[in-house]
Amino acid sequence: MEEHIVSCNTFDDQEDVAKLFAKYDIDVLPVVNNDNCLIGIITSDDIIDVMEAEVTEDIQKMAAIRPVEGSYLEASVFEMAKSRVPWLLILMLSATFTGMILQNFEDKLLIIPALTAFVPMIMGSSGNAGNQSAVMVIRSMAINEITMKDFLKVLFKELQIAVICGAALFAVAMIRILIFPPHVTLEIALIISATLFLSVVISKLLGAGLPFVSLVFKQDPAATTTPVLTTIIDVVALLIYFQLCVIFLGL
Known part of the structure; x- marks a missing residue:
């Protein structure tokens, strides 16, 4: 019997990879290329940061804010304002x-x-x-x-x-x-x-x-x-x- 091995591709989105960890309750996930050759692994410790980033991004989107790279204190004032202005303008006009x-x-x-x-x-x-x-x-x-x-x-x-x-x-x-x-x-x-x-x-x-x-x-x-x-x-x-x-x- 051929055993199915759960793996991800190098081009898979990080959110999809995080879902694989949650779905199969695994600690390690092999990473393969398009030729199905092993090129590395992702551990559960690695994926915690990814999941945290994805949740943060979703929260920002639901608040009509374009996702900003890095932490709140590290992001520049101009970058933060630029991420918020577009939807504020749209909501203002729609009002x-x-x-x-x-x-x-x-x-x-x-x-x-x-x-x-x-x-x-x-x-x-x-x-x-x-x-x-x-x-x-x-x-x-x-x-x-x-x-x-x-x-x-x-x-x-x-x-x-x-x-x-x-x-x-x-x-x-x-x-x-x-x-x-x-x-x-x-x-x-x-x-x-x-x-x-x-x-x-x-x-x-x-x-x-x-x-x-x-x-x-x-x-x-x-x-x-x-x-x-x-x-x-x-x-x-x-x-x-x-x-x-x-x-x-x-x-």
Whole structure:
């Protein structure tokens, strides 16, 4: 019987090599060239630094920062700024859509000014909910717990989680709105709470789904999901909020 020997090629990505150590629970990995000739070995001690670097890179990408070589203190100020500016500019420009929505409903907000006070809470809660799902899915993808074939399974699971989280926020928001200022009518309190519920559910589904979309387009989910998700969630949350206000308050 021919025994299968786990090895890596000299041109393999270091992240793929790290996954081999984790998958097969090995201490030493042979390195071969294209002719399948042994040219060296990698030990588990060697791979620890690689795994640490890959995790650091993924965290930087999820924060919309281009990965920077070396440690934080060693990197130059200009290099650090250059790694952050591109996505900050993109997010700033994409926030234009949020401003357009607010401007479109500006006259309606003047009728009931108290509605404006709850916009930060709605947008913040929706963004946090979406990021929670995105981080969980992206990390699970990174360690091969989730693949493309698990898309529907992940989406259904996140839907269940989203309904529970949304219901909890609905209940707490109702109590908070009715007890603490600015005081509003029961109808407005219901609209705000319903917006939170719907926004959280949609945000979590988006957070779970966008990493898979990134894979379809052969992009790194860690690098593309979070910045895009932030913009989409802000727009969706505001549209839900103002449309409910228009429908039920007749604004």
